Amino acid sequence: xxxxxxxxxxxxxxxxxxxxxxxxxxxxxxxxxxxxxxxxxxxxxxxxxxxxxxxxxxxxxxxxxxxxxxxxxxxxxxxxxxxxxxxxxxxxxxxxxxxxxxxxxxxxxxxxxxxxxxxxxxxxxxxxxxxxxxxxxxxxxxxxxxxxxxxxxxxxxxxxxxxxxxxxxxxxxxxxxxxxxxxxxxxxxxxxxxxxxxxxxxxxxxxxxxxxxxxxxxxxxxxxxxxxx
Amino acid sequence: xxxxxxxxxxxxxxxxxxxxxxxxxxxxxxxxxxxxxxxxxxxxxxxxxxxxxxxxxxxxxxxxxxxxxxxxxxxxxxxxxxxxxxxxxxxxxxxxxxxxxxxxxxxxxxxxxxxxxxxxxxxxxxxxxxxxxxxxxxxxxxxxxxxxxxxxxxxxxxxxxxxxxxxxxxxxxxxxxxxxxxxxxxxxxxxxxxxxxxxxxxxxxxxxxxxxxxxxxxxxxxxxxxxxxxxxxxxxxxxxxxxxxxxxxxxxxxxxxxxxxxxxxxxxxxxxxxxxxxxxxxxxxxxxxxxx
Numbered sequence: 001x002x003x004x005x006x007x008x009x010x011x012x013x014x015x016x017x018x019x020x021x022x023x024x025x026x027x028x029x030x031x032x033x034x035x036x037x038x039x040x041x042x043x044x045x046x047x048x049x050x051x052x053x054x055x056x057x058x059x060x061x062x063x064x065x066x067x068x069x070x071x072x073x074x075x076x077x078x079x080x081x082x083x084x085x086x087x088x089x090x091x092x093x094x095x096x097x098x099x100x101x102x103x104x105x106x107x108x109x110x111x112x113x114x115x116x117x118x119x120x121x122x123x124x125x126x127x128x129x130x131x132x133x134x135x136x137x138x139x140x141x142x143x144x145x146x147x148x149x150x151x152x153x154x155x156x157x158x159x160x161x162x163x164x165x166x167x168x169x170x171x172x173x174x175x176x177x178x179x180x181x182x183x184x185x186x187x188x189x190x191x192x193x194x195x196x197x198x199x200x201x202x203x204x205x206x207x208x209x210x211x212x213x214x215x216x217x218x219x220x221x222x223x224x225x226x227x228x229x
Numbered sequence: 230x231x232x233x234x235x236x237x238x239x240x241x242x243x244x245x246x247x248x249x250x251x252x253x254x255x256x257x258x259x260x261x262x263x264x265x266x267x268x269x270x271x272x273x274x275x276x277x278x279x280x281x282x283x284x285x286x287x288x289x290x291x292x293x294x295x296x297x298x299x300x301x302x303x304x305x306x307x308x309x310x311x312x313x314x315x316x317x318x319x320x321x322x323x324x325x326x327x328x329x330x331x332x333x334x335x336x337x338x339x340x341x342x343x344x345x346x347x348x349x350x351x352x353x354x355x356x357x358x359x360x361x362x363x364x365x366x367x368x369x370x371x372x373x374x375x376x377x378x379x380x381x382x383x384x385x386x387x388x389x390x391x392x393x394x395x396x397x398x399x400x401x402x403x404x405x406x407x408x409x410x411x412x413x414x415x416x417x418x419x420x421x422x423x424x425x426x427x428x429x430x431x432x433x434x435x436x437x438x439x440x441x442x443x444x445x446x447x448x449x450x451x452x453x454x455x456x457x458x459x460x461x462x463x464x465x466x467x468x469x470x471x472x473x474x475x476x477x478x479x480x481x482x483x484x485x486x487x488x489x490x491x492x493x494x495x496x497x498x499x500x501x502x503x504x505x506x507x508x509x510x511x512x513x514x515x516x517x518x519x520x521x
Contacts, residue, residue, distance in 0.1 A: 082434075086434075091435060098432075113232050114436060114437050114438035
């Protein structure tokens, strides 16, 4: 039943399929994510992990099935409501997706500006978040001048600054050394401790082992249940 | 709003060359259109002045006795639409002619007799200043037996009006062309800016920015460009006008050439139009190139 009234669920997927032409990227995915869940979606490259995350924030539409996010049915959502849906998420992209012509501060502040926050509040909040992720000293730097680890921390700062309900992280430690990966993991754990929901798509078994959350295994677009770690 | 404004100003700075091209194009378009407007406004004023001061000259037949003059004057004054009638004797007319032709006085010196006729100068009331009314009064005066000929300069005024109307039409056409050109240039500039910032716009959407948040600064940016273009165009026209008019005023002292700059209402209107050009160019660009 799709009524979105399950108070403990924040994300529900019902028989979701995603096709790219004749290629099946996701097949019959049904999934329930509770509030304050720490969920790993694991699987080999090309299994459909990133596609699954994209469906949640309407990065692309489902081909079949239904997705509910915090009570919003994504099949029926109007275009005007999409920004409101996306503000429920803090997204950490695999390739960071930082604006190369804007400073670290501006990249992080963008989320708050977009939701109409006051300048003074933005100034204070962004500095505080950058301090938390340990990158305050690079506040005026442009992303291309930062290392991979630093860029990822900026991406995490941008993801958490708007106090979203859910964090989606796509291979958040993919190209990082183990120290940087630990910092990112701790930041995600911190968000989770404060009541947030975290969904991480990764094939990094080390990260999953350290984090110790719920794990789902995806293979060739099909959800196969708990992952074989 | 303040955030949009700051982002718009930052965009103008970041895309300095493109913005400068847009502002200059708008300024040139506004300059040309305003120059036409300035010409038409002044030409219109001059023509209205000529029309208001239109007079009929009624020339008497030779040999009419002076004692008949009051009777003729009375008959002319009785015609509806006539305000004032002044008698100009042929001696007076000859004297005026001599004054006006000081350099060619030798021609007049050789004349054995005054060739000019006695005449009446007739002024009309305001409601009779229309071309058809003037013609009607002139025909009635001409039908008086003592009158040989009447003159009221209608033909050249009509010819001038026709030429003026032709110019006005050309002005409207040029205004339209420049308006479209300016809109096209603004649209193109915004399109290029969108193209260079497509990745940024994509990221903004992903982090939850609304279309209003993305589009707002573009609108402000193009309205700023339109305003600056309008102000520069009007300023250049004003400086050029001051330079030319001071030279003209030194050379001529005629009332005919008492040219005036556009009224504040008019140039404020032009600047508003210029802002509209910016807005419209942006609207077209965003509609075509920034689909949600």
